[in-house]
Amino acid sequence: MSGLKFIDEFRDPALAQGLAAxxxxxxxxxxxxxxxxxxxxxxxxxxxxxxQRLLPENVRYIHGPGCPVCVLPGARIDxxxxxxxxxxxxxxxxxxxxRVPGASRRALGQCRDVRTLYSPEEVLSIARDxxxxxxxxxxxxxxxxxxxxxxxxxxxxxxxxxxxxxxxxHVLTPAAMTAILDDEDSAIDAILGPSHVSAIxxxxxxxxxxxxxxxxxxxxGFEPLDVxxxxxxxxxxxxxxxxxxxxxxxxxxxxxxxxxxxxxxDEVFELRETFEWRGLGWxxxxxxxxxxxxxxxxxxxxxxxxSFESREPNSCECPAILRGRKQPHECRLFxxxxxxxxxxxxxxxxxxxxxxxxxxxxx
Amino acid sequence: MCLAVPARVIAVEEGGANARVELxxxxxxxxxxxxxxxxxGDYLLIHVGFAINTIDxxxxxxxxxxxxxxxxxxx
Numbered sequence: 001m002s003g004l005k006f007i008d009e010f011r012d013p014a015l016a017q018g019l020a021a022x023x024x025x026x027x028x029x030x031x032x033x034x035x036x037x038x039x040x041x042x043x044x045x046x047x048x049x050x051x052q053r054l055l056p057e058n059v060r061y062i063h064g065p066g067c068p069v070c071v072l073p074g075a076r077i078d079x080x081x082x083x084x085x086x087x088x089x090x091x092x093x094x095x096x097x098x099r100v101p102g103a104s105r106r107a108l109g110q111c112r113d114v115r116t117l118y119s120p121e122e123v124l125s126i127a128r129d130x131x132x133x134x135x136x137x138x139x140x141x142x143x144x145x146x147x148x149x150x151x152x153x154x155x156x157x158x159x160x161x162x163x164x165x166x167x168x169x170h171v172l173t174p175a176a177m178t179a180i181l182d183d184e185d186s187a188i189d190a191i192l193g194p195s196h197v198s199a200i201x202x203x204x205x206x207x208x209x210x211x212x213x214x215x216x217x218x219x220x221g222f223e224p225l226d227v228x229x230x231x232x233x234x235x236x237x238x239x240x241x242x243x244x245x246x247x248x249x250x251x252x253x254x255x256x257x258x259x260x261x262x263x264x265x266d267e268v269f270e271l272r273e274t275f276e277w278r279g280l281g282w283x284x285x286x287x288x289x290x291x292x293x294x295x296x297x298x299x300x301x302x303x304x305x306x307s308f309e310s311r312e313p314n315s316c317e318c319p320a321i322l323r324g325r326k327q328p329h330e331c332r333l334f335x336x337x338x339x340x341x342x343x344x345x346x347x348x349x350x351x352x353x354x355x356x357x358x359x360x361x362x363x
Numbered sequence: 364m365c366l367a368v369p370a371r372v373i374a375v376e377e378g379g380a381n382a383r384v385e386l387x388x389x390x391x392x393x394x395x396x397x398x399x400x401x402x403x404g405d406y407l408l409i410h411v412g413f414a415i416n417t418i419d420x421x422x423x424x425x426x427x428x429x430x431x432x433x434x435x436x437x438x
Contacts, residue, residue: 004387006369006406006418009427018434041365068364094411096364119412121394144365148413151396196365199408199416222367225430232433251422252408258416261397352364 006251010223011049019228020054026235033059034187034324035234038177039194040067040352042220042227047361049224059231062187062324063347063354065176065279066194068140068169069096070346070353073276075308076169077102080138082305083167084111090130091115092123093138100349103311108138120152127156127164136299138167144196146170146288147261150268153290153297165299168289171275173197174205175286179277180323181213187324190234192227193219195249202257206245214243221249268294276310279318279346313338316345321354328358335359367410369418372403384409 027033037043043063046052052061065071077100083089091108095116098109108114115126120137127135139149149170156164173194180186193206198219206217216237220230230248237244247253268291275287290298299305312318316338317331328334328347338344340356347355370384370393381392382401386409394413395401407414 004369005371006423012430015427015430015434019430022433039365066365094364117411119394121412140364142365144367144410144415147397147415148394148411151394151413194365196367196408196410196415199367221426226426229426229430229433248426251419251426252416258397260399261415264397350364 007223010221010225012225015225016054016228019225019232023059023228023232023235024056026232026239027056027059028239029058031058032189033235033238034062034189035059035192035231036062036064036180036188036190036324037192037220037227038064038066038173039192039197040070040350041195041222042066042192043352043354043357045222045224045227047357051224051227054228055231059235063357064191065180065277065322065346066142066173067350067352068142068145068171069100069350071171071176071277071279072097072100072140072169073278073310074101074103075276075310076167077108078104078308079305080108080136080167081106081111082308083134083136083299083303084113087134087303089134089136090126091136091138092117092126093140096350097138097140101343103309120148121155123152123164124155124159124161127161131163133163135164136167137164138169140169142171142173142194142197143200146265146269147200147258150264153268153294154264156297157294162296165297165302166290167299168269170269170288171277172286172288173201174209175283176277176280177209179280179283179286181209181215183323185323185325188215189238190216190218192230192234193217193245195220195222195226195252198249198253198257200258200261203245203247203253203255210243210245216243217245219245219247219249219253221251278310278312278349279322281319313344318345318347321347328355331355365410367408367415369406370409372401372405372407374403375401382407382414
């Protein structure tokens with residue numbers, strides 16, 4: 001035990017056995033329960049703590065697209081590389097992104113001047129220290145990561161930094177959930193909703209999805225016991241033929257979410273008409289861009305960026321894997337050209353992706 | 364990527380823009396731009412250097428009690 005409050009007690013092995021027994025008692029034999037954990041953090045918790053092995057065979061987790069690095073299309077990486085090569089820009093981003101290949105097969109990490117960030121606020125000092133250079137923050141992430149980017153943009157404006165811009169790739173969870181469920185071949189019975197996205201957006205945005213598709217969503221905390229309890233709640237809903245949004249992560253998530261963060265995001269960003277996702281294609285209303293008032297900080301308005309194509313590899317099964325129809329080992333590329341060292345498809349790109357997790361931990 | 368970790372507030376810095384928190388035995392400064400009403404002793408969820416929410420200890424206790432209760436059910 002590491003002695004960390006709000007972590008250790010949510011990993012207690014004895015309680016895990018109790019929850020496993022409760023799940024085993026709840027499942028109906030002969031019925032399959034295909035439960036998608038949307039968030040890559042949940043995928044990681046399930047694999048790392050062996051949660052799948054504690055559950056009956058007819059309860060199966062399907063790993064979702066909730067890893068922003070995985071779903072970022074190659075074209076956006078190539079756009080960033082273009083800014084480095086044509087405008088001599090210093091590129092800044094989170095470490096997760098640096099080894100992801102673009103459609104050109106090159107990665108950001110190969111650019112001459114790339115800075116890895118712990119916090120987006122560090123971009124401010126990089127821009128101040130390099131007034132003669134363009135500094136571009138490659139902003140990625142779901143709703144959890146968007147508010148810090150909003151704070152950065154407002155600070156850049158307040159400090160009058162004229163050499164700082166954002167290549168915005170912030171994407172929206174409800175749009176991706178809708179895309180996955182809005183497919184007649186979707187094989188998902190229930191969804192475990194993300195922890196920290198929900199800390200920002202709250203419970204309410206999931207209701208229209210549940211009403212439209214009659215698929216239960218249970219917002220789950222980040223630790224293995226949270227995932228197990230949320231799984232039990234989802235199974236109970238399925239057995240009772242209910243479809244509701246339930247919130248297991250009550251210690252952090254409430255109905256309305258973090259309104260202060262939402263207001264900041266709304267002030268700085270607006271909805272894009274459409275945005276490309278690696279593995280899911282172009283999804284309407286699924287991403288954000290900077291509002292006109294902040295155009296000077298928008299790399300896409302500030303620079304003339306040619307349009308790059310993403311070119312997904314043929315025979316990549318990510319679209320089917322992300323919808324629960326296939327498992328990683330059923331893809332012809334899995335382990336044959338597509339590995340964590342040389343990822344081809346979205347699900348292999350980061351350790352949170354379904355294929356990378358299956359590669360590292362077994363199916 | 365959406366990893367956020369709990370951290371205890373040791374001090375709220377002057378002006379209230381940042382807090383000193385204890386994170387895995389280390390002290391560091393985090394931005395309070397996204398949260399309100401933070402006090403010393405509160406637990407915050409930290410993501411990329413920002414507190415994104417506070418953790419409700421009473422709700423945490425309730426969830427732990429539910430875990431125990433679920434495990435006591437007779438099959």
